[in-house]
Amino acid sequence: MKFAVVVNEGPYTHQASDTAYQFTKAALEKGHEIYRVFFYHDGVNNATRLTVPPQDERNVQKNWSELAEKNALDMVVCIAAAQRRGILDEGEAKRHGKGEGSANIAPGFRISGLGQLIEAGIQADRLVVFGD
Amino acid sequence: MSTLHTVNKSPYERGSLDSCLAHALPGDAVLLIEDAVVGARAGSTRVAEALKAAMPGCTIHVLGPDLAARGIPADAVVEGVSVVDYGGFVDLAATHDKSQAWL
């Protein structure tokens, strides 16, 4: 079965991203397909490569990036929400004159439009939302 | 068209479980996750009654890892509530036509 997962909250303050991660991992282990993971609202903050959590804690961003790499996940960060919150890829950083090296999107994530959320809802058999 | 309803906030803090139970229909499933699992502990009065009242029509589930994280033993949940792991969560999402998060 094809699942789409929506993450509405950032890392650490809310459990939403952790629960979504565990759900996604369990779905993959059961042989389901993850059509897309979409990050919206503060959920875009899961995609910054600049977090440096203590070494004995989970690294939420890294967990997602590694899961994406291992399973070729499509992890999409909403562009409008990302711009409000300072999550930039190379193209966006350049376009908004934020200076070289200011792109902070982590591996495995890509920035795209809200249409990707609707499309995931259309294409997936099930859409599961995690938030506050 | 059956629905898996997920509730993630404590019923002692917010109205999302009440609202969910007021809209869930026979054949639906309700899954308590994150802080909502505190509502599944047996011995509570109001919340346990609300869950029991919903159970003839709906199945009620609670996420085991979230129970454990909050120090609630799996055998201390309201009678009739089933404890599932993340794989069980996936199964519930797959076996119902859609899911609705009561955020």
Place this chain on the structure above:
Amino acid sequence: MSDTKRFLYVNRKAPHGTVYALESLEVVLIGAAFEQDVSLAFLDDGVFQLVKKQVTTGIGVKNFAPTYRALGDYDVKKLYVERESLAERGLTEDDLMEVTHENDDEEDVSSIEIVDRARMAQIMAAQDVVLSF
């Protein structure tokens, strides 16, 4: 399965205290281009999103409430508001802003339908995809 799915946007939070109402509305506007069967549900504190005369100058944030009135232009025509949620909060239909769309006879008709809780449950049950924020 047909290409059209029934999408329901569930709004249960008051506006302005959090960004959910605004960013939910942004999804609705973008989603309109996909020509799906779209409905919006307003229940619990979400009914406050449609209250008229919202004045946000005092809190220093943009008032996005007028955008709801443009939904008809995006072919979003079904806004369901729960009667019990209104009543519990001391509100009536008269407290809500006017949201209209043009019907087939080119007349402006209300997009807002007040429904009771049982009907709201049926509306939710009839959807393919439920988005809540």
